[in-house]
Each structure stands twice: as structure tokens, then as C-alpha cells.
Amino acid sequence: MRLGQTSVVYLVSKFGGSILGFFATIYFTRTLGEEIYGFYAVTLALVSWLGIVKSVGFGQAIVKRMSEEEEPDAFLAAGTAVKTALTLVVALGVLVFRGQVNAYVGQPVAEFVVLLLVVSILSGLVNSALKGSHRVHVYAPLSTAKQGIQSVVMVGLVYVGWELSGMLLGHAIGAALIAAVGLWFVKPAFVVPRWRHVASLFEFAKFSWLGSIQKKTFSDMDILVLGLFVPSGLTGIYAVAYALSEFLDIFSNAIRNTLFPELSKRAADDDDDMIRMLTNDALSYAGLFLIPGIVGGTILGDRLLRIYGDGFAVGARVLPILLVGVLAYSYAKQLLNTLNGIDRPDLAFRANAAFIGSNLVLNLVLVYSIGWVGAAIATATSAGVGLLFGFYYTRQHVSFTIPTGEIARQWVAALLMGGVVYAARYLGEANWAWIADYNAVFVVGLVGLGAVVYFAILFGISTEFRTTVANNLPFEIPYLRDHGDR
Template sequence: MRLGQTSIVYLVSKVVGSLLGFVATVYFARLLGEEVLGYYSITLALVAWLAIAGKIGITGAIVKRVSEGEERASYITAGGLMMGGVFVVIALATLAFRGAIDRYVGAPVAVFVVLLVFAELLRSFAFSSLQGHHLVHVYALLATVKMGLRSLAQIGLVVAGWALSGMLVGYAAGAIVVGIASLWILGFRPAMPRREHFGRLVEFAKFSWLGNMRAKTFDSVDIIVLGFFVPAGLVGIYSVVWSITQFLNIFGSAISTTLFPEISKEAAEDNSRAVSNLVENALAYAGLLLIPGLIGGGLLGDRLLLIYGEGFVEGTSVLVILVAALLAYTYTMQLLNTLGAVDRPDLAFRANAVFIVSNLLLNFALVPTVGWVGAAVATFLSATVGLSLSFRYARTLVDFAVPYAEIGRQWIAAAAMGGVVYAARGVGETYWIADYNAPFVVSLVGVGAGAYICVLLVISTRFRTTVTDNLPFDVPVVGG
């Protein structure tokens, strides 16, 4: 399967999964309100941080060592044993401090935290094994299945009256089922690891663990900090805004997930030109959805959030700031991905450390003084710092050219899209939209997406070539 097609499979799978999650979140927002979503989001953020301790870089090390193609089963077994041992410690500590955890969240969730950490570690272990085998497209499809199972289980349990408990149990159920299915599809059979297998995993993990922390810092540290300073209702609104921005990051995530094992393989074979080409392609397309998403968020953010309920419209300004932060972060992610793939996790460690410290300090400085918008500003500023440092390190190792022209074309196409959407919204609000917000938003998004793609196909030879090279059929108009 060609890399472009692998990325497309990943992208389509993530889009479907995100749409399922979007429908479920709208349902929960309307049925349970902002406060319960706040409790749910704080719990998941806490689980994310505890799961980092369970992974301690092991999942990234599994992908790296397994992708190198030698003694794969032994490396997977060694990684699983290491993660299992750490989980036992986390579970005991969580139960020992269950009172403090329940007070922080505002609801009795400690037992669910243990279940969720187990589910997350199992899923991460299984998915990293698939990625190491270059089965990114299979992993992506299973991630969509996970989202579907999770949403169905959550909705069923909430309807049955379980409320917050149902959302948490449903979340864990989807991850556990898909984790087991992943290992079954892989045909994994444990192999007795030797000391050297543990040693080589630790050698990579001792630097790469901070990459996991960097990702979770970006995803959830603001939720953790907000949990100390603002009401659960505002945390719920913020989490909904964040989930919307994550949809726009799907393509950037698809690129980094797909290219890591490929860059790793080419680097192991000392094919520097192939590594450079892969990095340049990653940078060229990382912002493909986020650039128009930033403009679209400014134009449609209020109406998009209105779908969740009137109270959520308060998060419109936060939405724009977070999309801008995510745009900077997704480029950072491609560069840090490169550092890990060329076996320089030490440099990625340094960049991640600066990003994490700046994010934490800015959040604790801005949230108490500025309010919940300060969390979004802190995320944007720290992402910018991370981008600058990761770019500096990556350029010392890989001779790549930043595709400024291609990125500029994406901005031109996004600006044209913005004009179309602005005009369409004005006409629609004048003549039709008063009581039909959801279909109106969907229509505007469709019109905007169509305009963006059409303009980009016209002005970008690189984009046209990429599309035609990876379609399973010929499109003469596009190819011409």
C-alpha cells in the first residue's frame, strides 16, 4: 500500500470515528449538560496523565524497535511486561488516594480511573505493536471501531440511567475490546525476551517518554489546571471546544503516524535523501485541514458551538485560539516525529522538556489571572516555543527544505474559502436560517470544504499530483 493511500485510510477512518464521537458528544451535552461533561473531561485528563506513567515511553520504543524488523515478538513481549508491572503500581496508588482523587474531580470516580488506565494501556500497547509492523491502516480502522463501540456503549448506558458512570465505563469498554482484537489480528504470540530486548527498549524509552508527556501536556494539561480554578461547567465547554479542534488535527496526526515507521526504516538504511523527502512531505501537508479550519473557526465558531447548546457558545473565542495553537503544534509534531525516527530521542527529549515546562508555567500563570481563556493562550504560546526549538534540532540532522510555497498556496485557498463562506452565511441568515442551525452549519462547512479543495487543486501542482497518485482511479480533470 502506498504511503499516500495508507494516510488516506488512516484519515478516512479517523474522520468516521470523529464524526461518531461528535454525535455522541452533542447527545451528552444536550442530555447531561456542561457540568457532567466537565467531570468526565477532568477524569479523562487525569487518566491520560496516569497512563503516561504506565507507558513511560515504552509504546514509542515498541514502535521503533519492532519497525526495525528484528525479533519483533520478543520486543513486544518485553514491552508488555514492563507496562503491566507499572500498571499494578498505578492501580494500587490510585486506590490508596481515592479520597483525594474524588474530591479533585468532584465525583466518586477513583475506581473508574483504575479501569480506564488499564483500558488505555492495553489499547496503546496493542496499537503500538500494529504501528511497528507498518499496519497503520489496520490500526486506523480499529481506532474507528473503538470510537463506534465506545459511543454505542456510552449512549446505551446513559439511556439506562448511568450518567457519568455510563460514560466512563463505555469509554473503557471500547478500548479494551479493540485492544484485544488488535493483538488477535496481529497474530501475536509471546516470545521469551532476553535482557538485551529490555535494554534496547529502555535505551529508546528513557528519552521518548517525554514525547508522550508532551502530547498529553498539549491535550490535557489545560483541563487539569482548569479543574483547580474554574467551575466544572466551563471545563465542559472547554473540552467540547478542544474536541472540535482535534477533528482538524486528523490529517496532521495521520501523516506523523504513517511516516514514523517509514522514516525509521529509511534512516536505519542510511537513505538520507528519502528521509528528507518524507520530512518535506510531512511539513507540506501537516496544515492541510488546520489552515482552513482556523479561518472557518473564526467565521462559524459560534454557530458550530450552538449545536451543543446555547451555553457552549461562550467558548467561541477559545476555539479560534486553540486552532491556532494546534496549527503550530502539528508542525512541531512532524519535526519531533523526525527526531525520534532518526534515533535521536535525546534531542526530542530536550524540545519536549522546554514545551512541557513552558506550557505548565504559562497555564498556572494565566488561568488564575486571565481566566479560562488563559489556558488557550498558554497552549498557543507553548506550541510556538516548541515549534521553534524542534525546527532548530531537526535541521541539524536532516537536510530538508521548508515547503513555504505549498503552505502559502494553502493559505490562499483558505482565504478564498473564507470569502465564500462569509458570503454564504450572510445570505443564509438573511433568507433562511433562523430555526435551522445544525443543517445550516453542515451546509456551510460543505460549501467551504468544496471551495478550498477546488481552489487548491487549481493553484497547486503538488496537491494535484498527490491526489491523482493516490486515487485508485484516474480523474482526467484533476490530473490535467
């Protein structure tokens, strides 16, 4: 597997951004409590879903057409025109129905929803342009910078007493500033698009729009449904647990974002062998962080969530379920990434439809019947449905193989790591309980120990992993290349 320096830059950058977000979230939850954080989570989920209406898949379509390197500026201009018009319609609808919006969230946030929608169009267009022009190595650091600026501004506004308003305004300011910087990197030429550019985008977007809904369904559908049936405090706890599980999906996203432009280019060149190899590699490493995360989250979930405040420890009930769901979803995303890359968004559409339908029905039924844990079960189950459909459709066109050996070795390393971490937790609790407020340091130590043990074991038992590490290091370690440079 040769992800190259681009995926490494993406991974490190996103990791840095997530760490900043992690500490900012701790400040918000400890300062404002789970209820206000629940209002914040529901508001962002609402903005996210309204954002689908104003985009209808054109973001991914812009990436696809620009990555084909034919008239990229014209396709960017066409996408900008369409998304601007749709955003204005959606924003007007929010203002007209501001009373219903405020009643649903539980706070007067309609104007902030409009602001976030407007900012999101610029941010989304710039991100699409960076990815479509093969500048993922630029997009990733900017994404980290956005999270950093958002965190700093949000913390500052909350500190001076703006509470929920400060969080929402800071979120918008950070996104707007980084979008402006990204636009400078893109430097698009002014081009008046023709109808054929719009039609070409629509030809792809008419199927890929459901892919956008798939992503939002997985990350936000449960939050929206929880907003209907459970107190905002539980919604806030659930949102924090989901954020932790999503944090471990960073490496999978690095693979997917790095490979899509390459898959698209290889498909245009009819390079079937490379498409097969890239798909195999993506599946081999999509669970590299998530598999040990499931084991570690099961063992340490209560202590990890207690860092956000004592009331968040109950989130350990849903964290392992969410982690399993994210793992299934991660594999599914790699397969759908291949389908979109080979210009078969129609098949990705069908797989997404199965996932979205099952997610919506299960969330409504399970949350209503058994409460907030039902949201996690619905998310994990629907992710499994999406994975099955993604596998079926991708296998029809790409002769990839399931890397069972490599995945099994990752599970072996994770389970052995779990034994070490469990023993360390038992001994630590028996001997450190007399120390006040030791939880945060204790958890960080256990997580660090687990990471070292997991990667040390995997490095020892997996020839493929050793070769992958050697191939992507900026310096040569010849004895690591057991199978040579692929």
C-alpha cells in the first residue's frame, strides 16, 4: 500500500484539529453543561441537513469533474452558481419558519442557522475545489486550522458570557476565515459557465446527492431524532460519545479523501488493476484505528467520558455501539468511494438509499421505544446494511478481495492490547484511588499505553503493515521491506 505523503499530511492535520476540538469541547461541557451542548449539537445537525438541500450532491460532483482535469474552473463556476441560488431559497425558508425552527431546537437560533448556511456554501465550494484540483495536502491543514480558529473564538466568546450564541458565532467565524484562505490557494479563474457544465455536474449529482445524505444521516440523523424524543442533556451526552467515535475514523477519512481523485483519474485511464489495488488497500487499513478503539472504548468508556464532566459517564452505554457502527460505516465508505471514483454513482445511490431508509426507520422506532440507546443501535445496524449493499455493488465492477488476514491481525493486536489496558486499569484504580482528580491523567496514560502496545504487536505480526510503514516513511529502512516496494 502506498498512500504517500498526501495521506500522511491529511492524517496528521486532522488529528491535530481533532485534539483542539477535544479540549474545546471539554471546556464547553464543563462550563455550560450537557443541556446547552445538546442545543448546540441539535442546531449544527439542523444546519447540516438543511445544507444538503442547498447542495443536492453538487459538492462531490465538483470534485469529480475537476479531478478529471478538463475545464476545472468552468465546473467550479457552474457549481457555485447553482449552490448560491439554492442557499438563498433555503435561508429564506428558515427565516419564514423561524418560529418552528426555534421551537424545535429549544432556543432562538434561526438567525444563526441562516448565518451558518451562508458560511457553509463558501466553505464547501473551497473544499471541493481543493480536493478536485488534487490539493488534499492543502485542504487537510486548512481543515485543522479551521477547527483551531473555531475553538479559540468559541472559547473566547463563551468565556465572556455569550454561551450558546458564542459557540454558534465562533463556529461561523472560523469557517469563514479559513474559506477565504483556501480560496487564495485555489485561485480560480473567472469563467462564465455554459449550460453543458451545469448539465454535466447534474449528471453526476443526480446520484451522488444521496451520498451527501448518507453522510449526514450517519452523523446527524440520530441527533435530530433525539431532539424530538429525549431531553437536550442526553442529546448532548450522545453527541460527545459520537464525536469520540468519529475521532477514530480520521485515518479512514484520510484514505478516502486521498484516494478519490486518484481513483477518478485511474478510471478515466481504464486502469482496472490499479483501481482494484487501491480498493484492497483502502479496506486493509480502514479499521486500523477503529478496531483498537472498539476494544479500548469498551474498557475505558466511562472514564474517558467522565473527562467531560461527571454527568457524561453514562455515555459509556452507547460509546461501544457507536464505535462498531463507525467501523462498519468506514468500510462502506471505502467501497462507495470506489463506485463514485469509477463513475458509477448510480450504484452508490442504491446502496445509500438502503442505508438511509433503514437508518431513518430504525432511529424513529428504536428511539421512541427504548430511548437514546436505540439511536446508537439504529446507527450501527444501518451502517451494516450500507456495508452489505456497498460490497455487493462494488464487487460487480471491481475484482477486489477482502483482506481478511490483515483485518484479523488488527483484531488480534487489539484484543491483546485490551488485556494489557484492562490489567493496568485494575491496578491503577486499586492504588491511585486516594489521589483526587486523577482521572484525566490516568486515562491519558492508559490510552497511550494501549496505543504503544497495539502498534508494537501489529508491527511484529504483520508483514504488510511493516512494509506499508517503510514505504511511507520519509527515509529508508531497508530491512523493513519484506515484500519490496509495491
